[in-house]
Amino acid sequence: MEVRVDLRSDTVTKPSPEMRKAMYEAEVGDDVYRDDPTVNRLQEKAAEKLGKEAGLFVVSGTQGNLVSVLAQAQRGDEIILGDMCHIFNSEAGGVSVLGGVVMYPIKTDRHGVLSPEQIHAAVKPRDYHKPPTKLLCIENTHNNTSGQALTPADTQLMADAARAHGLRVHLDGARLFNAAVSQEIDVKELTAPVDTATFCLSKGLSCPIGSVLVGDADFIEEAGRWRKILGAGMRQVGVVAAAGLVALDSMIDRMADDHVNAKKLAEGIAELEGIALDPGEINTNLVRFGVPKGSGDTIAALMKEQGVYINGGDSDLRMVTHYGIDSEDIDFTLLAMRKVMSEVA
Numbered sequence: 001m002e003v004r005v006d007l008r009s010d011t012v013t014k015p016s017p018e019m020r021k022a023m024y025e026a027e028v029g030d031d032v033y034r035d036d037p038t039v040n041r042l043q044e045k046a047a048e049k050l051g052k053e054a055g056l057f058v059v060s061g062t063q064g065n066l067v068s069v070l071a072q073a074q075r076g077d078e079i080i081l082g083d084m085c086h087i088f089n090s091e092a093g094g095v096s097v098l099g100g101v102v103m104y105p106i107k108t109d110r111h112g113v114l115s116p117e118q119i120h121a122a123v124k125p126r127d128y129h130k131p132p133t134k135l136l137c138i139e140n141t142h143n144n145t146s147g148q149a150l151t152p153a154d155t156q157l158m159a160d161a162a163r164a165h166g167l168r169v170h171l172d173g174a175r176l177f178n179a180a181v182s183q184e185i186d187v188k189e190l191t192a193p194v195d196t197a198t199f200c201l202s203k204g205l206s207c208p209i210g211s212v213l214v215g216d217a218d219f220i221e222e223a224g225r226w227r228k229i230l231g232a233g234m235r236q237v238g239v240v241a242a243a244g245l246v247a248l249d250s251m252i253d254r255m256a257d258d259h260v261n262a263k264k265l266a267e268g269i270a271e272l273e274g275i276a277l278d279p280g281e282i283n284t285n286l287v288r289f290g291v292p293k294g295s296g297d298t299i300a301a302l303m304k305e306q307g308v309y310i311n312g313g314d315s316d317l318r319m320v321t322h323y324g325i326d327s328e329d330i331d332f333t334l335l336a337m338r339k340v341m342s343e344v345a
């Protein structure tokens with residue numbers, strides 16, 4: 001059957017007609033000369049929205065995290081981060097490969113939070129046997145804990161613990177607007193406690209490419225140097241940034257629909273035999289659930305035959321709602337899932 005519903009990720013979203021029009025009409029210039037007015041507008045608007053001095057348009061969330069870490073920690077320095085976070089698990093060790101930065105992972109709780117006690121204990125004393133600890137990295141929403149939205153209070157506690165040791169704090173906010181929308185708060189409440197933050201345009205905001213990194217002006221200057229070292233100084237990239245400007249105006253509030261759809265999906269799936277899922281834990285657009293050990297790939301393959309595309313796995317699967325998914329797609333998915341789980345059982 002042709003795939004009708006693609007729940008692999010919110011990265012599969014396609015630009016809206018309004019974005020395509022803005023891209024077509026975008027005013028452009030050479031961004032390496034800082035001459036692209038559309039990129040400049042996007043960077044300013046993103047920084048203003050997140051309450052920071054300046055912004056830098058980067059290729060991806062991974063690159064935003066990478067240049068942020070490299071601009072704040074030198075070769076031989078250490079960063080503290082959660083053991084389930086994206087930087088540690090899914091960015092191919094880039095900060096170590098390219099920057100010689102040591103990653104020190106600490107146990108993440110089921111909501112994606114690191115306790116102040118763990119942070120205090122992780123910071124190294126001044127001792128030439130140890131790498132100097134420079135930076136704490138946190139993640140909101142937290143992908144591997146089913147998109148848990150960290151609160152401003154969680155964020156402040158973690159940041160205060162880091163600051164007590166003179167560390168800086170970076171927030172990987174690939175889905176930061178999901179976190180703000182789900183709590184009905186201004187995104188600035190989630191960024192005020194941290195020094196630097198990224199968010200992705202290419203996920204729930206539905207742009208084709210890009211992320212924005214924000215922080216103070218000196219930091220952004222240094223991050224721009226690292227972006228150049230990584231070969232990602234871009235030229236007339238206003239054609240892409242134009243979609244980002246549209247997204248910041250028109251794609252944030254609608255994420256509430258993705259959260260409603262995710263909840264409906266979670267509630268339906270949780271009723272099926274063989275599924276481990278507490279729908280009460282789902283508060284943004286990521287729905288992770290347990291399936292019988294070793295059955296994940298089979299379930300994904302059978303779902304595809306039913307017209308629903310999800311990633312495989314062993315005993316942990318994920319479905320992601322987004323701009324391309326409506327309530328009927330959720331009904332369709334639940335029907336397919338019911339059929340597939342009865343076959344697997």
Ligand SMILES: Cc1ncc(COP(=O)(O)O)c(C=O)c1O
Nearest residue numbers: 060061062063086139143172174
């Ligand atoms: C929490 C988090 N951070 C960073 C990234 C990386 O983003 P990108 O795929 O644009 O490199 C992702 C991607 O899924 C993510 O979930």
